[in-house]
Amino acid sequence: MSDVLFLVLRRLRAPLVILIAVYAISVLGLALMPGVDPEGRPWRMGFFYAFYVMSYTATTIGFGELPYPFSDAQRAWLMVSIYLSVIGWAYALGMIFALTSDPTFRRTVAHAMFRWRVRGLGEPFFVICGCGQSGTALAAALDAMGYRLVLIDVRQDRAAQAALGEFSSPVLILEADARLPEILADAGIVRSDCRGLIALTGSDAANQSIAIGARVLNREIQVIARVKDAVAQGNLEAFGSVFTINPFKAFATNLSLDIAAPEVLRLEDWLTDPPGAPCPARINVPKGKWVLLGFGRFGQLISEVLDDYGIGWTAIDPSQSHTRDARVLAADNSEDALKAAGVPSARVVVAGTDNDSVNLGVVTLAKRLNPKLFTIMRQNTAADRVLIDSARPNVRYVQAEIVVREALQVLKDPLLNRFVLQIRDLGGAHASRVIEALLRRLGNAAPRFWQFHCDTLQPGMFDAFLRHPEQPPLLEHLLQDPDVPERTLAAVALMVVTRTDTVVQPGNDYRIRPGDRILFAGRRRARSQQLRYLYEPNLFESVRTGVPLPRALVFRWLADQRQRRIRDAQA
16 A cells, blocks of 8 residues: 555645645634634634635535624635635646556556455465466366466457456456566465465466576475476476466376377366366277478477377478478468379368468368368357358367366375376276266266375374274275265266375275375365365264264363273173
8 A cells, every 4th residue: 555655646746735725824824813702802713724724615515604703804815715725726736636547556456456355365365367268267267166366468359358257266467577576576475375376467478487486485385387488487497386387288298198098088188177067979080191381380299299199291381492391291271282282182281370260271172072081170260150160070179178177186285196196107097987986876967186195193084093903994985975874975086196205096995194194075065075074083983983982182082991891791
């Protein structure tokens, strides 16, 4: 608020000086003008009365001539004071109205209110820099997961558009340059309840500056940056502790997974979708020759994947006349060029230029030459969605969707990314078993994720491991409803990370150990019910025996003594 006060005092300095001068002269004149009291004796108004009269006169309240009827001299001076105050207030109000409509003042007030509201956040939140298509899509996904959001964008139109979005909780939005460290600090990234920062501006250089600035200010939070340039990505990876998202490379990796292990890609897409999204179908890219229309960074990354699997391809790009690769034709997108590239006999066509109209045109022409083509189209702007829909592509590359999936893979839970990498190594058969288990237990909606840390410092875990140290609790116990043990919670254990090993999709007979971290997928209620095992000391024993145990400390002690006497008698 100090910036607002400074700006107000600086802009309104002249009007305030004029008003003070008008009041001072008017009050002094009224105090000096002679008057007469009701007994006819000379009387002069004190400074307090003079200021009181000027206050109600200049503000047009008009109580009258107080405390006594005025003399002609006082009335004459009061008329002069009225005109002076009207002129002074007119000038001051004009300057106030001009100040409130000044863009600099409005931004300063908005910034001050933003800082105040960020300080009032009392729950976990994420900071997203960039309110474009990717930023708003990720904000909607995180909002659905129950997180508060702080959005920053240097463009006023994008900030205003984000403010119109439908969010379950109020979103804090600031129009500013997030590359400035003071802006990041005002956004709250140094706070303990800030869960992470995601840089999604349209510039790789800006995202790089934001990510490094955030990491310097707070080394504890998760920092994610979208970069397409290999140099910027290398700089951030060398800096360390920054997760980078290259949407072109991520899409190429997905194509590689679909070729080698389609069920792995299907599971990964589903787990990284926003909560509630349906389980996706397999892409099923056909085998055969590919034709790449456009050989920029997007096309080159796809060609590297095809080379890895020995799949033949040809590319068309008029700007690639300097390349020495004979498979790249420096030609336009005419029918003759498509024929020369082998479109009539190809199985897959990728329209990957940075112009949606060009992509639509070449796909339409390619389908005319080969109606059975499997088409992959790149959509560059959200406004062209209808344009791309008209071509009915089999696969659509939308940068925002790729970025959201890659970001959620990291932000949903730290163990989720580790689990996905493990599934990639295990292959499609294991991914199919995970999908079947999730569908059977949770249905067709994308689940939520959480960790269960078997921390013996928590009363529930301490009690569970202390009662029967020779027989640790089973994973099955964590999947039982504490209120109704016969009912199983809507949750599936995906992975257990021990101090020395990692177990993917453990069975219900797995015995948990102190320090284990378990990744669960399930519904919101299942999470809240399961976390009770951490805090309520008697739950594990109650579920293990099927006998409700007393909750109060004294009664639990008496019950333990009774069980000990029974064991001693049996011995």
